[in-house]
Amino acid sequence: MSIAIAVGLLTAAAVYLFMQRGMVRIVLGFILASHAANLMFFAAGNPAYRAVPYIDGAPFEEQADPLPQAFVLTAIVIAFAITMYMVTLAITTTTDDDTENDEESPAKVLYGERRPRPVGPPADAGISDTGDTEDVAVKGVSTESGEIAVESGDDETGETK
């Protein structure tokens, strides 16, 4: 009963976060969803038995089922790895982790569909430039690049104006 309630709560929170904007909230939702799934395994193992399942460690009649525990143990570590991967996706975007900014969507930028830059000084001005793709992005820029003068607005990329 209690685990079923917890599974329901975690699922609801996870789904709510999935439907928000921004990758980080999706990642958090994923973490909660993995909790729900893991607890489900324990529910299947019958939580009425709660003694540690070590040989001779507790009365045999009260020992918990070790199989769900083994499943969940590896599942936790795998979920961790996947979480880290999703976090990686969250920070490898043009500006932030937004999942819905049509203008900045990587597919648009890569296919070269450019739109007029919004008027005003948005924080991410100039990022929609199509130049910074693929290999050049991370490697190859040394610390000295910080000293290169950045002239914002001096954009030669021929965006449609």
Next chain:
Amino acid sequence: MTLMVLLFLTLILVPVAASFHQVLGRDTGWVAAVSLTALGLMTLPWIGPIIDGRVYEESLPWIPTAVDVNIGLRLDGLGMVFLLLVLFIGALVLAYSARYFSPKKKTSDYYVWMLLFVFAMSGMVMADDLILLFVFWEFTTLCSFFLINRSGAKAPAPAQRTLLITMAGGLGLLTAVLMIIVNTGTTQLSAALQHEIWQENGTFTAVVAVLIAFAAFTKSAQFPFHLWLPDAMVAPAPVSAYLHAAAMVKAGIYLLLRFAPVFEGVMIWQVILIGGGLITALIGALFALQRHDIKEIMAYSTVSQLGFLVATIGIGTPVAIAAAIIHVVAHALFKSSLFMMVGIIEHESHTRDIRELNGLRKTMPVSFFITVIASLSMAGIPPLFGFVSKENLLKGFLSAEEEGIFGPGLTWTLTLLAVLAAVGTFAYCGRIVLGAFGSYRGVGKKDAGYDDGAHQPIAEDAAHEAAPAFYLPALLPAVAGAILGFIPFVFDGLITRATQSASTSDYEPYFYLWGGISTDLMLSAVIIVIGLIVVLSRAQMDNLIPRTILPWTGVAVAEKMRTGSIAFGRKVGDSTRTDMHGLHLTAPGIFLVGIFIAGIMAAPQIGDFTEGHTQMIDWVLISLMAIFLIGTVVSTSRTAAVVLVGGAGFMVAAWYFLLGAIDVGMTQLLVEILTVVVLVLVMRKLPKKFHPVKRSRTAVAAVVAIGFGVMAFVAAFALTGRSGRWTEGDGDRAPVGEAFLTHTYDEAGAINTVNSILVDFRALDTFGELTVLGVAGFAILAVLNSAFSTSDNVTPASKSWVGTPLDHAKDNTTAMRSVFNWMAPFIMLLSLILLMRGHYESGGGFIAALVLGGFFALRYLVAPSDSSVKLRFDYAMIIIGGIIISAAIGLAGFVEGSYLRPIVLFEGLPLPWGTESGFTLTTALIFDLGIYLAVIGAVLVALDRLGQAQRYPAELLRAHRRAMGQKTGEVSTVEPDYAVDPGDLPLEVEVGNAGRDDQSTGEGVDSR
């Protein structure tokens, strides 16, 4: 020597040749040729006993399941004929390869695939197990695919078409094989063929006959699957000579012969084989007369000859079967020689087009001689071997009447069709010889560009003769064909046995060059006379034969199917491809609804929970968890949400401890800490607040979320945690859980059942999970090394403490750093202890690795700057090392029978853990060490690559590239071109010439 040894030696030849290739380059062909000749000679002593009626049989268990699948080998007369062809023709072709390829060309993979093909083909003709037969059959297909695929930029499409067609046939064979195994109850080929079901169950026999014929038709390029063979001519000449003339296409013939005894007199078998075979023989000859590329002519001639063979097998009389077998030998000799000659002609004159080839008769006299002998043999001119075999083919057709299978009318119709195809053979032989070596151009009024000046003949003295080492391998089979014509009776004994293997009679064929005047001799004379007339009036013929018969070609159809199937796959994928991530909930939602409905249906009969199912403390945890969850959901601050999710995770971890899952609880706790650390490190690169969403959207999300939550609750409530009423036994626990609790100690010597399940009982499963972990680690690396990047969002708020004591990172971390320095050795020691004692107390590779990961995280938190904790070693290698250790130690399990089975290494070690008999070191601990390393590697990837500020503002990057003199906006996009090759990625972006060669060492940039 036994059959097993022979097969093993052909396999061993692959690595041996590959290592020779390091030194010898293309000359490896000689080594391979000598080796195959030696193997061939070693099989010769078997011929005597086989003629005397002996059958060699050997068997090793392979998959001893309900149906015993064995590596069963069996060599009878039929297998012997094909084995000799495979080995000796293989030796010739490999010797030829040594001079065919230019020394500069990369040939290492060529020799590997060719020799693997020898192995596969030898295995196939000796296989006495249906599964093994199928495996080798598919193996030859794969070798063919790779050999075609490697030959240049134009090769992949034909290679894929070939693969699709032959693989389809392979599926037919698989279906047939499975039906036979199910219906006869044995996987042994020879036993299955003896089964009485073939006579009793007509439907079964007919279905299997169709499937076998289908498989053989695709492999042996029979109408309507003939198109792949000319298509495959993009492969180099030796591949064509061996796979597509002598050996692989004969696999289909072998299969038909092998199954011929059980299909004797089966109507549908005869109809398919005779009909399909004769159509193929006729259209093959017709197409050969249309073409100008001598290699294409050769390909269609092979198609035509194979059609002859298939039709003869369809006749099915012992005379016909014997004729088919001897023609297999004759065809392998003359056709391999001819294909090798095509390669030589192309080599020496740089063209294969008969419109261009000119005067080679004078410049290449030896080549001319070889080609003429081989072609005359193919045309069936006495006294060559091809004449003998063709005579026998005609005899085979005529025997249908003598044996009473067909009436005289049908027999003569079929025979005359065969005669017509033979006339075609004669005609295209003339086309090859006169076209390649004379000035004959083979063009008629129906040719496009009939006299537009394209394809001008080359100068008479442009070509020159090949080196003897080059043409010798082609000369040998041609000369053998000439000599064997006089002594065809040397094959009597072997082909007698082969015929008896491929039919149910005791017929003993006798081969001779001259047997007096007979019907078939008359027919041969007719063929030669009409053939001569056709060749002499070749100019009129060229005007008569249309160049295109149908408005579409078979290759185009196959190409449509290939691209169509790929495009269809893309369509299917599109249905789950969306930019609206909320839609990805659809599929899980559907499944959840399914479980929900199951829960509702089960509700009336679920019964009570086991007593003690829900305890007081649970409600405390749930209340706390609910608070954390609500906080997470409503929070607009990223950092707050991350911390709140961590709090919910701690509640879950605490619950695990209460549920008796110490190991799981520890794992959860450590993972939760690491997750929060990494997320907080990452958060500083993102805005502080989440993106705002519309109120209406929040409402929709809330409704959907509550719906999902309720369904999950109902399903979990109704379907779990009850007494085991649906399981056997009277306990409330699952029997499998009880089994682990009862047997773990006896079987694995472990006390910690959870760890034991991970490393002893379900080690393969764990190994798979390790691999997933490693892949995730590498995916992170790959994405970070190649993706877009953004600037760290340095918010004004964070600048407010610049100049205050809070900004002194080094001073502020001093206290923690000294604690860390003091604690560090203990954390490492703790990690090692947890790893060692996993079998006995809570711990194990996963937990130990996470503890060490915690050590690195702590090292991070106390560091004054990111760059000062930059790791100096390669964590990718740690992941690989861990996976390799786990995989390698699994091999030790074979000592006691199976992969990953734990083996006891030492007993009674004096360590503080263990049972009363002391600490037992098994290979399971080494496996756990592999887990340990892989998990550490993955954690380090996350911490080191995500935790560090190493991304660049796009402005900086652009400025940098401008400074490097590169254009900044240079992104050429390639639109997906489905018509060309939809197998390629739809998105190909090329970024100028920047990047790749510009990989400086500065991986980490501390942009603070």
